[in-house]
Amino acid sequence: MSAEPIYDALAAHLDTLGEAKAPLFLAKAALALAQALGDTDMALSILRECAKNLESR
């Protein structure tokens, strides 16, 4: 599976929704995708990875 269609779709949704709605949209997306993944440990570990390397420069 290529990440590109998801990458493109997220960008398009975020542009349409704007910054104010972005957090809620991303929170919904994360929860729904994790549910579809069906593997709690895997989802938690991905979340931990995503929390890294967020420092702004």
Added chain:
Amino acid sequence: MRPEGRGEHDSLYFTYPQFDAPTEASTDPAPVVIVGAGPIGMVAALELARHGQRSVLIDAKATFNDGSRAICIARASYHILDRIGALAPFLKKSLPWTTGRSFYRGQQILEFAMPDSADDRFRPMYNLQQQYIEQFLWDAVAAQPLIETRWQTRLEGIETQPEGAVLTLTDPYRTYALSARWVLAADGARSTVRRLMGLRLKGENFEGRYVIADVRMAHDYPTIRRALFDPACRPGGTVLIHRQPDDIWRIDYQLTEGESAEEATREDNVRASVQGVLDEIGETREWELEWWSVYSANTLALDDYRAGPVFFIGDSAHIVPIFGVRGLNNGLADAQNIGWKLALVLSGQAGEGLLDSYTPERRGATLDVFANASKSARFMTPPSFGWQLMRDAALSLALRFPWAGDLANPRQMAPYTYADSPLTAPDEGQTGPVPGAMIPDANLGDGFLSERMGPLFTLIAFGEAPKVSHPLLTVITLPPGAAWNAPEGAAWLIRPDLHVAGRWTSLDPAAILATLDRILERP
């Protein structure tokens, strides 16, 4: 609070009795003095009396608590009411329910049903105004010669020693000292006993504050709890709606962060808020305002529920958020727990060490309530950015995905299992309720298991009748499989509060008697 022009006890549908102060007040030492004749104090007195023990019950007021307050009584509490012989009027008046519905921005996202089956004698929950709860308990107390009630009698001082307490009591006619071997502090959230003894409730304060308002309105909506998240009438807030007997609806709505309780509880503001909620759910009927108050979602408890000869029961020991409806129910279990233990100690049938199990069992139950209630509170009144965002995400998802609606399920009430209690025997069974758990009821065809239980301890044996006898023990023999899928030979020893003391796969009379002795012979 009541509408302008009506007194504190001026209800649209309930007549508050007026109790006189005692004309004479004996100063003979009492085995037990119970401070506070709220629901918890009265249940403690009735449990003691059930086992033949006398008590003096005092209350500063001349009538019941005002307002409907705690309205949800759980199944486990109906078993307590049954055991103390007060059940009948409750069953007759209260409204049973099993179902809850949650709505997000006007759309239903979840309908849940609490566990219920043909094996259950009682429904998971019953709605009844607290003044009726107090009235029905009072009727039982008044009929019980072992309980001496002194209304308009305020506790103003307490001196304690390991072997008893001396209380300073004041009524309209006199101030006097009364000695008590044991004291049960059932004097509520602002407990005088707690303050005089220099004890403090500890824990977290949640930000959530609710206005709870009762209105009278003829209606036919079934008894289903409704929760409205982010409704148009209170953007960002949460509203709960409950049906009560006598055409009374309870409407609880959350105050927003900036809203002052003082402003929110002004009559015109309450009326406008109630109207907003009724508009939102499409109610167009006329309504009358009955009573309102403010309640905040706290999780606070004493570190130790015992201080020498004093035991704290009910709100004096713990304050819990409203969402789990555990305030009253948790307190009723406290009252029953200390009641049977104290009765056995007073009658000389058990050692005082039995009382040491009160705090771990009942404080354990409170901490369990806190864990669950904090979860509900985080959903109902999210405390921070993260919880708020995820709660909103879950609600928004729930409009399209049922699994997300499940995150809004309040999961009310399962009685606490005393797994770590010093009274709980090691597990030697396989099926059915585990040691420490409250037993589920069972339909035996000609009645329910709970109706067959003895007054104190009960041995339930499946298969052959066992050769066990003990003065405090009632033995019930059932066919294998008659309850809990129990196989031939399995046996349970049940405590007076219907919690399991021990279970075995094969019945060994010596092991059962040893377990009973371990409970009773605690020095």
